[in-house]
Amino acid sequence: MTRKYIDCREFPSETKCTVALSADSESELLDAAVQHAVTVHKHADSPELRDQLKTLFHDGTPPVEAPRA
Numbered sequence: 001m002t003r004k005y006i007d008c009r010e011f012p013s014e015t016k017c018t019v020a021l022s023a024d025s026e027s028e029l030l031d032a033a034v035q036h037a038v039t040v041h042k043h044a045d046s047p048e049l050r051d052q053l054k055t056l057f058h059d060g061t062p063p064v065e066a067p068r069a
Contacts, residue, residue, distance in 0.1 A: 002059045006033050009066040010056070015040065020062035030054060 005022035006029060019036060023029035033053045037043040 003061055004029050004057045004059060005062045006053065006056050006058070007062045007067060008036075013041065017041070018066070022061050026054070026057065029057060 007020040008017040021032045034045055038045050043049050
């Protein structure tokens with residue numbers, strides 16, 4: 001099983017979010033990413049949001065340095 005992550009630093013936002021989340025399973029990462037998107041970024045939880053978030057997952061762990069924009 002490959003660890004997966006999603007990194008808000010890849011996407012400029014008004015909040016300048018620096019959160020990166022990782023998990024051992026895609027379903028666990030999706031749950032955490034949806035909770036973060038809804039709570040912090042004020043998105044509505046929807047099937048479309050969940051599908052979009054899944055396309056942003058990477059294998060491995062988040063880099064220490066912020067990704068270049």
